[in-house]
Amino acid sequence: MTQNKDITALEDIKLLVDTFYGKVQKDDFIGSIFNEKIANRWPEHLGKMYRFWQTILLEQHTYTGSPFPPHKHLPIDKVHFDRWMEIFIETVDTLFTGAIADEAKLRAKNMAEMFNYKINYFRDADQKGNLLNSK
Template sequence: MAIHDITTIEDIKLLVNTFYDKVQKDTYIGVIFNEKIQKRWPEHLEKMYKFWQTILLEQHTYSGSPFPPHKHLPVDQSHFDRWMEIFTETVDSLFKGIVAEEAKVRAANMAYMFNYKIEYFRNLEKKL
């Protein structure tokens, strides 16, 4: 099968399913995801399809705020680094093109912002 760019919802589902399958099995970040999501993986995956479909295909199917569920996770920069490593490997193994590159840029920006905000709220709570 030739590697192509991300162009359809089927591509998004392949990306999301492959990525989160790796995440669930990962010895470093898998425990955090599995503990938080537990038996709600189907709902989480469905939400992720819509999130990435909205961002990458500009088909507005996602609504909501992605940060709040992550606010109190026991994570730091090293967890986001591992998340990005798995995400980048997954994208590169499945897709090639402008949208695939955009997916990696968007994921990196999101990882940076989530880590920054988690640290910000942690430091704020320490001061209170």
């Protein structure tokens, strides 16, 4: 059995992203959320994810934009992020070994935690605003 190599090139990013999102699309728990939101725009989404992870992990600045806003109003909670992380870690560990692979898992964990926090923050703010407006 050959030992996995680290993430070092755009081809590695594409393998990671394609494998990960292939699993996500089929996942019984989070697949429908992604498939409903992205619909027939998967090629566009995957291209954006290649550029995002290429920028984050390989320091080749090909991604521009703000990743959070499209996620702001999704019907998701911590359990959804936990499942996303399970699939991500499993995918990275199956395909790669090394410092950049470890960095990918750390960055994904930090992003999931921050997105979860911000989604809850905006959800709470919306609820408070609705309460104030109803008085």
